[in-house]
Amino acid sequence: MPEVRVRGRALPVEAGKCLLDVLQGAGLPVTSSCRAGHCQTCLVRSDSCAIPASARHGLGAAQRKQGWLLSCQCPVQGDLDIQLLDPARDGTPATVHSLDWLTPSLVRLRLVPQRAVRFAPGQHVTLWLDDRLARPYSIASLSGDPWLEFHVRVHSQGIFSREISRVDVGRIIHLGIPTGHIRFDTQWLEHPLLLLSRGSGLAPIQAVAREALNQGHAPGITLWHWHSDTDDGCYLGEALLELQQAHPSLTLHLHHAKQLAADLQRLHIASRRTVALAAGSPTFVEQLRRPLFMAGLPGRQIIDEAFATGRA
Ligand SMILES: Cc1cc2nc3c(=O)[nH]c(=O)nc-3n(C[C@H](O)[C@H](O)[C@H](O)COP(=O)(O)OP(=O)(O)OC[C@H]3O[C@@H](n4cnc5c(N)ncnc54)[C@H](O)[C@@H]3O)c2cc1C
Numbered sequence: 001m002p003e004v005r006v007r008g009r010a011l012p013v014e015a016g017k018c019l020l021d022v023l024q025g026a027g028l029p030v031t032s033s034c035r036a037g038h039c040q041t042c043l044v045r046s047d048s049c050a051i052p053a054s055a056r057h058g059l060g061a062a063q064r065k066q067g068w069l070l071s072c073q074c075p076v077q078g079d080l081d082i083q084l085l086d087p088a089r090d091g092t093p094a095t096v097h098s099l100d101w102l103t104p105s106l107v108r109l110r111l112v113p114q115r116a117v118r119f120a121p122g123q124h125v126t127l128w129l130d131d132r133l134a135r136p137y138s139i140a141s142l143s144g145d146p147w148l149e150f151h152v153r154v155h156s157q158g159i160f161s162r163e164i165s166r167v168d169v170g171r172i173i174h175l176g177i178p179t180g181h182i183r184f185d186t187q188w189l190e191h192p193l194l195l196l197s198r199g200s201g202l203a204p205i206q207a208v209a210r211e212a213l214n215q216g217h218a219p220g221i222t223l224w225h226w227h228s229d230t231d232d233g234c235y236l237g238e239a240l241l242e243l244q245q246a247h248p249s250l251t252l253h254l255h256h257a258k259q260l261a262a263d264l265q266r267l268h269i270a271s272r273r274t275v276a277l278a279a280g281s282p283t284f285v286e287q288l289r290r291p292l293f294m295a296g297l298p299g300r301q302i303i304d305e306a307f308a309t310g311r312a
């Protein structure tokens with residue numbers, strides 16, 4: 001029977017058991033969110049040879065070199081020596097600058113990191129409130145902004161979102177390494193962009209639009225946003241209309257979620273060179289696949305991010 005050695009303990013483990021379950025089952029402080037390999041909240045470190053490749057899928061070269069792995073994607077196949085992530089040691093401290101309610105259930109959080117953080121607007125980063133509570137959120141601000149901005153939907157039974165919506169200004173929280181493929185790539189300067197978001201999926205999508213326009217993108221950006229039942233219109237409607245006035249190449253469709261199905265039926269793309277980026281709930285992202293395919297967009301030109309919560 002394989003053994004997981006961690007913090008001076010030796011845990012006998014049934015072969016094939018998920019490392020995250022082993023660590024959390026033993027009461028150790030390991031955070032998790034999506035449990036599907038997307039969010040990086042479950043990182044631990046190990047130099048052992050018995051780590052399957054799946055446990056390092058999507059990690060950066062520096063993270064791999066340092067031995068990080070996704071414990072939710074690591075079936076235990078042999079003896080493992082594990083070091084737990086300590087947000088205070090391994091993360092970047094950031095001060096809460098402000099919290100503003102943009103709608104009754106959506107809060108804008110601005111954090112000022114104490115060290116420079118390299119990111120592309122639209123990528124996501126893990127926020128740790130402490131060593132047992134963390135979730136990934138998309139970066140809504142641009143690189144030159146004085147803070148990192150996040151748009152957090154506050155769920156009535158959500159453990160993290162309720163907690164973060166009540167933090168005091170000045171509190172320190174810790175950040176992981178920005179990651180993810182929702183970002184503007186300068187290779188797309190000659191490609192029309194189709195940007196699709198629902199709810200707080202607008203956070204990364206509007207960041208990509210603003211970054212593309214700042215980079216001089218001209219072939220046309222079409223941005224669709226479907227706002228939730230609970231919101232009274234698009235929560236960034238005014239700012240987006242101002243952006244459109246400054247950049248006529250931006251076309252906006254800001255609709256209520258009840259129009260989503262009908263809108264998707266008549267979705268069309270400006271050209272076969274269009275690149276589509278989408279963000280929102282897993283159901284929303286799934287719902288887009290067929291209409292985008294039917295509109296003639298090849299799969300390699302569709303980049304999406306599902307805000308998986310780890311709960312069905
Ligand atoms: C790559 C990525 C980027 C993301 N970016 C964003 C972003 O920019 N903005 C954003 O708002 N979110 C984002 N998310 C989602 C975010 O990480 C959290 O998953 C989300 O905020 C929910 O966290 P929570 O702690 O509030 O809810 P959790 O406690 O994790 O619960 C998850 C869901 O289950 C529901 N729930 C909890 N308890 C119960 C119960 N007993 N019965 C029934 N339902 C229950 C909650 O209401 C919630 O909807 C992103 C996720 C990923 C993977």
Ligand code: FES
Pocket residue numbers: 031032033034035036037038039040041042043070071072073
């Ligand atoms: S990547 Fe492991 S919990 Fe999300």
